[in-house]
Each structure stands twice: as C-alpha cells, then as structure tokens.
Amino acid sequence: MGAQCGWLFPWVPVFLGCGIGLYFQIRWEPPVLMLWLAFLPAALIFFHARAGEVAGPLLAALGLICAGFGLAGMRAHAVAGPVIDFRYYGAIEGRVVDIDRSASDATRLTLDNVVLERMDPNDVPRHVRVSLHGDLQPLKPLPGMTVILTGHLGPPGGAVEPGGFDFRRHAWFQQIGAVGYTRTPVLMLEPPPRGFASGLTVTRARMALSAHVQSVLEGETGAFAAAIMTGDRAGMGADTLQDLRDTNLAHLLAISGLHMGLLAGFVFGTLRLALLLVPRVRHHWPVKKIAATGALVAAAAYLGLSGGNVATERAFIMVAAALTALLLDRRALSLRSVAIAALVVLILQPEALLGPGFQMSFAATTALVAVFERLSAARAGRKWPGWLGPVLSVFVSSAVAGAATAPVGMAHFNQASVYGLLANLVSVPVMGVVVVPLGVVAGLLMPLGLDWIALHVMALGLDWILWVARAVSDWPGSVRPVVAPPPVVLPTIAAGGLVLCLWRGRARLAGLIPVAVAVALWSQTQRPDVLIADNGSLVGIMTPQGRGLSRDQGAGFIADNWLENDGRGGTQDDAARRWPGTHRNRFAQADSTVGQVIHVQGKRAARLLTRCVSDQIVVASVDIAIDGTCRVFDPVTLGATGSVALWSTPGGLRVETASERSGRRLWLGAEPARPGLAILRFRSGQ
Structure with missing residues (x-):
C-alpha cells in the first residue's frame, strides 16, 4: 500500500460510486433515518490518516461507500414528486421547458406548471412529456411558451423485460410523472415572457x-x-x-x-x-x-x-x-x-x-x-x-x-x-x-x-x-x-479497468483478471425462452433462428428492445415471421420449451378463448375470464408483476418478473409482488 501513497485520491469517486451503486442495486427502500445514519461512518474519512498506512485507506473507502449510499438516497427523496397511476385523456396545459425528439422521431415537449382537468393540483406531476404525432402542427413551440393540447397520458413505462433499463427510475430523477402523446394541434395560451421572467433565458438563447x-x-x-x-x-x-x-x-x-x-x-x-x-x-x-x-x-x-x-x-x-x-x-x-x-x-x-x-x-x-x-x-x-x-x-x-x-x-x-x-x-x-x-x-x-x-x-x-x-x-x-450482458458484467469490467488505470506498479496487471472473467460470463449469456410485455401487448418466443414475435406491428419499442437485447437485431416484421406457430384474427398460438403459449389481443379475441389446460400459458392484453388450470398473464397480473421472463430449466419452469428484480423502491410507487408462485394467478375450473 505504501507504493500507492500520493496516488489514492483518484479512488475517492470510485468508492463514492460504489455506495451510490449499492443504493440503486438493493431491492428495498431504506428508511430516511438509515440514510442519515449512513453519513456517520463517512466521518472515518477525516480520521484515516491516524489509522495507519493500510487501515487508513480502508476506513476511508468504507466511509466513502456509506456517504455514497446516503447521498443517493437523499437525492431520490429530494426529487420526489407525484406520478399518475392511471390512463388520462383530456386537456393538458403547461409551460414548455424542453424540446427534443422521441425514439420514433416525433417532436417531444417537456412541460412544467402543468394543469390537468379534473385533477387536484397536488396530484399533478411536476413535469409531463408529450410526443406530437400527426401532420398538422400549425404552432412551433418555443421554450417558455404556455401551451394547451388534448392528449393521452400515463405513468412512465416499466422495464421491457426483467433486469432491463428502468424507465420509471430514469423519469423519477427527471421529475417526469407522466408521459404520453397527442394527435391534435398544440395551441399557444401565452407567448414566452420577455427578459429573465421565465427563468428559461439560456434555453431560449x-x-x-x-x-x-x-x-x-x-x-x-x-x-x-x-x-x-x-x-x-x-x-x-x-x-x-x-x-x-x-x-x-x-x-x-x-x-x-x-x-x-x-x-x-x-x-x-x-x-x-x-x-x-x-x-x-x-x-x-x-x-x-x-x-x-x-x-x-x-x-x-x-x-x-x-x-x-x-x-x-x-x-x-x-x-x-x-x-x-x-x-x-x-x-x-x-x-x-x-x-x-x-x-x-x-x-x-x-x-x-x-x-x-x-x-x-x-x-x-x-x-x-x-x-x-x-x-x-x-x-x-x-x-x-x-x-x-x-x-x-x-x-x-x-x-x-x-x-x-x-x-x-x-x-x-x-x-x-x-x-x-x-x-x-x-x-x-x-x-x-x-x-x-x-x-x-x-x-x-x-x-x-x-x-x-x-x-x-x-x-x-x-x-x-x-x-x-x-x-x-x-x-x-x-x-x-451484441447480446445484453448479465448485470454483473459491466461493474466487473469497470473494476478491472480502474485497477489497470489507477493502480501503480506491475500489480495493476491484475486488473486483467476481472476483465477476462467478465468477458467469459458475457460470452455464456443465456436469453429467456419466453418474454411477455408488461401490458400483455406482445409475446416473444426464442427459436433457433432468433426470437419470434406474436405481432408484426404495434408495441414496436418493446419489440426493438427485445431483439437488440437478444443480440440478433432485425425488424419486428421479420421477427413476426419467425413466430413458431399461427397468427389469426389477433390470436397467436405456438409451442415453446416452456409449454404452449397463447396470445390474445383485444376483447373479441379474448371471448374466443374460454378454456385452457395446465401446460398452456395464456397472455392477454385485456382482462380475460377463462376456465382451466393454465397460467394466465393479463393486465391484472401484469400490473403486479411487470414484464415477465420464462425459462425452461432441468428443475422445471422458472419465472422471473420485473417487480421481483426491481423490488420496492421510491420510483415504483406500488407495493411489489411477493416472490414465488404468489405472483401468478392460477385459474381453476370451479
């Protein structure tokens, strides 16, 4: 450790980041008191010099980890704001604070000072984000302009698959409590104020x-x-x-x-x-x-x-x-x-x-x-x-x-x-x-x-x-x-890279070991046999040629993410041709390694399916009444589980849900589903 003296400061943000990462990795929300108490061990940073050449840096590292944990938790509470938990349609009024483009290449507005009809102002999100669809937009929105439109809003979407990117967490820290779209023209209520009145002078510039x-x-x-x-x-x-x-x-x-x-x-x-x-x-x-x-x-x-x-x-x-x-x-x-x-x-x-x-x-x-x-x-x-x-x-x-x-x-x-x-x-x-x-x-x-x-x-x-x-x-x-790696891979590569860059002496070459381990783990990545979207709108079954999708259009964002994470790429239309079964009248059926999968879309298709058996998995985009002992994933079940991944293992079917992977966190709002079979709704013929 003595050879590293004078070169330890670059490790300070590393251990602070470890504490931040720990906060986001746990699956339960720490009490606020615990976050405050986490800053107490951080005081070790100021006393590390008295602890000796070896113990001192270790105590400082522990203090930095605790400080990072508390810092991340306090930040999560500081940005807390209302998030709607229902589908809203109606008038949306707000001030334009940002203009960008969505993944579908549509103009997108971020609004603050939001007013939603028939809603208590205390329940209205601090920011909403609305994509502008449709060809007729007579108004060119500008930062600081107050606009009104009629649109659809809903809560920020969950992860497209268990362990995937958490959009709700991302929106939470941007204080976005609702996202949606409009197909009607955007109208100006008030032009941008002059001078510094709006607080958006730099944005307008x-x-x-x-x-x-x-x-x-x-x-x-x-x-x-x-x-x-x-x-x-x-x-x-x-x-x-x-x-x-x-x-x-x-x-x-x-x-x-x-x-x-x-x-x-x-x-x-x-x-x-x-x-x-x-x-x-x-x-x-x-x-x-x-x-x-x-x-x-x-x-x-x-x-x-x-x-x-x-x-x-x-x-x-x-x-x-x-x-x-x-x-x-x-x-x-x-x-x-x-x-x-x-x-x-x-x-x-x-x-x-x-x-x-x-x-x-x-x-x-x-x-x-x-x-x-x-x-x-x-x-x-x-x-x-x-x-x-x-x-x-x-x-x-x-x-x-x-x-x-x-x-x-x-x-x-x-x-x-x-x-x-x-x-x-x-x-x-x-x-x-x-x-x-x-x-x-x-x-x-x-x-x-x-x-x-x-x-x-x-x-x-x-x-x-x-x-x-x-x-x-x-x-x-x-x-x-490239196939999406397991969660442990990127932190392991980062640890090895930091040792290679920050450590002094030949011992830094030890950083190659975690890098090699991470590469080996990445190369052995296994993707889920079946994926189910969190709203029941799409099902994907892995085949030898790649993942087959139950629909050739709709739910395009989810489809693109699944195909990219599989490391295969391609279009949703091509993936729909790989569906290992039949498509007919919004009713898709196919055999998979986890059993027969049936996907019904809409109320008309749902009424056609009245019975099922134990080796079937039924996915529905609407609430469905069905007799039998199959596993059913409809909006009620998926509202508790989020997106679902199914795996065929020697021990039987393994079910992994987004709510299990995410746990109970501030940005999720609702109680998490209990692990195990309690997350599934088993229907009986009674």
Whole structure:
C-alpha cells in the first residue's frame, strides 16, 4: 500500500460510486433515518490518516461507500414528486421547458406548471412529456411558451423485460410523472415572457441560436452544426443519427471533452498569440494566465449554451481544473482532475452513475489520461520527429477511447461498430482543425452579421463527417449486434479497468483478471425462452433462428428492445415471421420449451378463448375470464408483476418478473409482488 501513497485520491469517486451503486442495486427502500445514519461512518474519512498506512485507506473507502449510499438516497427523496397511476385523456396545459425528439422521431415537449382537468393540483406531476404525432402542427413551440393540447397520458413505462433499463427510475430523477402523446394541434395560451421572467433565458438563447444556424445551413449539415454549437439535436434525422451510431461517431454530437477541450484550446491559443503580438503586453502582462482566464470564460459560456448534460459538465469541470492549474502554476492534466470532475458530478447527480453518458465519458477520459501519462514518462528523453507526435496522438487517443468505451456501448446499445476506429481516424482531425475553430469564429462574427462566412466553411468539415458516417455504415458487416450482458458484467469490467488505470506498479496487471472473467460470463449469456410485455401487448418466443414475435406491428419499442437485447437485431416484421406457430384474427398460438403459449389481443379475441389446460400459458392484453388450470398473464397480473421472463430449466419452469428484480423502491410507487408462485394467478375450473 505504501507504493500507492500520493496516488489514492483518484479512488475517492470510485468508492463514492460504489455506495451510490449499492443504493440503486438493493431491492428495498431504506428508511430516511438509515440514510442519515449512513453519513456517520463517512466521518472515518477525516480520521484515516491516524489509522495507519493500510487501515487508513480502508476506513476511508468504507466511509466513502456509506456517504455514497446516503447521498443517493437523499437525492431520490429530494426529487420526489407525484406520478399518475392511471390512463388520462383530456386537456393538458403547461409551460414548455424542453424540446427534443422521441425514439420514433416525433417532436417531444417537456412541460412544467402543468394543469390537468379534473385533477387536484397536488396530484399533478411536476413535469409531463408529450410526443406530437400527426401532420398538422400549425404552432412551433418555443421554450417558455404556455401551451394547451388534448392528449393521452400515463405513468412512465416499466422495464421491457426483467433486469432491463428502468424507465420509471430514469423519469423519477427527471421529475417526469407522466408521459404520453397527442394527435391534435398544440395551441399557444401565452407567448414566452420577455427578459429573465421565465427563468428559461439560456434555453431560449440556445434554441434561437440553433434556429439561426439551421437557417444559414440547411438540411442535416445545419442540424449537425446546431447540435455541436448548442446541444440541440431536434433537427437531426433518425437515419443520420443511426449512421453516426453505427460508425461510432455519435460522440461528435455530444458536447463533451473533445468539443470543450478543442474550444478552450483554440481560445487559449488564439488569445495568447494575439497578446504576444503586442510588445508591451508581451513583456509586462501575464499573457499565459490572461489567455487561460479567457478560455475559462469561453468554456463556461459553452456549458451554458449546451444545456449542461453529464458529459458537458464533466468536460467543463476538467477544463476548468486544467485552466485553474495553469493560473496557479500547477500541472494541468492529471488523473486528479478527472477525479475532481467525477466527484462533482456524483455529488450533484448521483443517478448519473447509472447512465451510459457518465460511464462512457469517464471511461474514455480516465483511460486517455492514464495512457498518456505513461507514454509521456516512457518517451522522456527520446527524440521523435516533430510530425510523428500529432499523428500518434490522434491514433492512440482514438484507439484508447474506443477500447475504453466499447464495453459500455455494447452493454447499453447492444451493438459494436467494426470500423469505428477507422471512421474516427478520418473524422476527429477534421472536427479539431475545421469544425470547432470555425464554430468559435462564427460565434465571434455573429454580432456583425458575418457568421455565415465561417459557418459555410465549417459546413465543409461537417459534410465530410456525414459522408464518412453514411459511407462506412453502408459497408457490409459494419455493425455487429451484441447480446445484453448479465448485470454483473459491466461493474466487473469497470473494476478491472480502474485497477489497470489507477493502480501503480506491475500489480495493476491484475486488473486483467476481472476483465477476462467478465468477458467469459458475457460470452455464456443465456436469453429467456419466453418474454411477455408488461401490458400483455406482445409475446416473444426464442427459436433457433432468433426470437419470434406474436405481432408484426404495434408495441414496436418493446419489440426493438427485445431483439437488440437478444443480440440478433432485425425488424419486428421479420421477427413476426419467425413466430413458431399461427397468427389469426389477433390470436397467436405456438409451442415453446416452456409449454404452449397463447396470445390474445383485444376483447373479441379474448371471448374466443374460454378454456385452457395446465401446460398452456395464456397472455392477454385485456382482462380475460377463462376456465382451466393454465397460467394466465393479463393486465391484472401484469400490473403486479411487470414484464415477465420464462425459462425452461432441468428443475422445471422458472419465472422471473420485473417487480421481483426491481423490488420496492421510491420510483415504483406500488407495493411489489411477493416472490414465488404468489405472483401468478392460477385459474381453476370451479
């Protein structure tokens, strides 16, 4: 442990994150008193120095874990708000606070100050999210505008399968208590207030800048430029976004370390050069520190305009730490600055730990800093050709960042980009040399009305990146689907990677062991034999050719997630052709390894099924009255269980439900189903 002295600070956010992860992993909600008491062991952090060289760090680690546990729990209670538990249809009034696009590529509004008819204001959610469907939308919503519409709302959906992504937890921390859609026009009740009255001044400025950029540059190029300059991706087409994801270039859309670092570096270098050109300033003023201050101000402005997501916050904190180090004549880039950024994000938003944005951002940054620190030490005293440094930097940074983020991306998005490294090698330099510098110049020329000059030159770089994304994504085998790993895999890989990056000495190679174990576990992943949607709208049966679905349309979001998690991909229509039985009049029937599965959709189909036998499994999208001893999953049962996975095992049928995996948590609201056979409704012939 003595060899690690002086290098332990980067482990602080790691153990804090362990405590946060522990809070989200347990299946019961700790009492508030327990959360407060969790902060008592955190005091061990302040006394670790007296405990000795070995016991001290261990006590500090224990204190950090307890602090993370309490911090996450307090945050969950702090964001608590009403969540509707029924299907609502009627008038929806609210103020627009955010505009984005849904997975189906529809414009989506997030509203606050919500008013719902015939509802007590105390029961109305703080925020609702509504997708705008239909072709006729005469109004273009703007942030701060108060609108009214007629739409459908319901509670945020549960996990599409047991152990899957928990949408209710995600919505809870965004304080979204209802989601839905409308097919009617959105009407304006009040325009956005002027000045600072609405509290959305920065948001309105972002959207105004985005609209201006897209008016100068049309099509996907303008939408790409707006995304890079303001973080507004609403104008990006679904096909373009998919091409960028398939080629591992989607990170160029997220305002993260690359963008923030390039912007701060460009402003710093430009200011420093301009000041050095003035002899009196060069000899009498602290030019380097003035340039660092200017770059810090520019980075802060970029953070405000970008919308401030986790990746942008992390990037700004790191840039701020590096520039502050320059002001204090300290080392600018180190693992300490990464740790400081992680600490700030985790303290402010503990739930960010679970998101792919946080995981990919810090995985890439930690790996890059660790690798370049060791490369700098290795090449000390060696003379390399001047041109070789930048070339190696681009190659190494792309390879290291790609390797560090690949497991996270594959686990969350179920795909691997085969040619992602090549696409990044020919795109990232263009982003650094052309796109970001010209974006800064455009911002400076905007008050003069001359920004179009820089924007049109910037468009050349953007068009190149978009062309690379389209071309590479069309190559055969450019994307390989990846099966969703067991829950233990990603934390195990992270543990091994952290040892490799943060530990000092040859013992860090021990980090390869958990990585190898995780890869072995991932390769042995077994998917459920049968999956049942939480509303009874879809059933999926695993076949030798892949999962077969009981419907060729409808429940598309659930279908896409199942197919992606299986590591097979494909469309819902293709999967419906693999259904190992018959489809007829909203009545699907097939044999599976867990017995005969019958799926009925709608009241008319449900009336056709009156009897069943013990080896049958009946899934219905409506309440069903049936005689027999089969297992029945209808809305009443599924309301308690959530989505269901069935497995055929040597010991018999194994049933796993989303409510069992999630447990009783704040964001679930209802009492969890009891484990075992009590979650099932067995119908008898009496």
